[in-house]
Amino acid sequence: MRWGVILPMGVPHQATSDEVHKGYHIPQGALVMANSWSILHNSEIYPDPEVFRPERCFGDGCKDYSDFAFGYGRRVCPGRWFATEAVWAAIVSILASFDIVSSMDEQGKLKPVTVDCTAGAVSIPVPFDFDLRVRSPSMKELLAGL
Ligand code: HEM
Known part of the structure; x- marks a missing residue:
């Protein structure tokens, strides 16, 4: 779910209103793709992201992959x-x-x-x-x- 992300770019979403994110203007109607692969391979969250090491998620302190692997917002995977x-x-x-x-x-x-x-x-x-x-x-x- 984290190591080999099944839907690396999730599925397309669309902005329902004008937004500004980190200085970038995202106009209403823009297609937005969330880069789940990049998030799930962020070495600050998951050190050595290319290594399959399931025990990284034993115990506390592991960022749960399911926050990203199943999509985002109201259309998150049911x-x-x-x-x-x-x-x-x-x-x-x-x-x-x-x-x-x-x-x-x-x-x-x-x-x-x-x-x-x-x-x-x-x-x-x-x-x-x-x-x-x-x-x-x-x-x-x-x-x-x-
Ligand atoms: C490992 C297995 C699965 C993965 C990685 C996965 C991942 C995803 C992702 C990334 C989305 C897009 C969410 C978004 O819009 O951001 C999605 C949507 C969806 N998934 Fe899954 N899914 C899995 C299994 C399943 C299963 C088993 C079911 C049904 C029993 C299911 C039903 C759906 C449906 C109906 C949607 C569309 C929801 C909507 O657009 O309102 N998925 N899934």
Whole structure:
């Protein structure tokens, strides 16, 4: 949600009245794009912003990514609580069921994993190779019954 922002520039908003922000005149009707990616990669708020370090948000003092990742104002994403819980449920289910490991090349060496996301209105991870291994016989049995 912070590290690989799904909607890096949010969605377009429009000024409903003339505004002045930090000396800039924003006329009524102007299209306004909020740069969520920049906010969520601000090193003053999130030191080493390019590093995936979830523990940065353990305990107090972490600026909550959800203030930015889900948009702004009256049109803020109404699905944000559901989305947060659904992503959490998906991640813990996958981690409980599988070991996720780098895949091997023809020589049996681990392939390096490149971490990158696409550029554009919607940003998603670029494809990468990996192997999923079921973590236990009981989990294998459970999954086979689905
Ligand atoms: C990780 C998942 C999600 C992300 C990152 C996300 C992000 C966003 C963002 C940035 C906006 C634009 C808000 C703005 O105008 O500033 C938005 C709008 C919206 N989202 Fe989500 N969203 C997610 C999941 C969901 C889910 C699960 C639902 C429904 C169950 C949902 C329903 C909506 C709707 C209906 C709007 C339009 C609200 C409006 O314009 O009045 N979203 N979302």
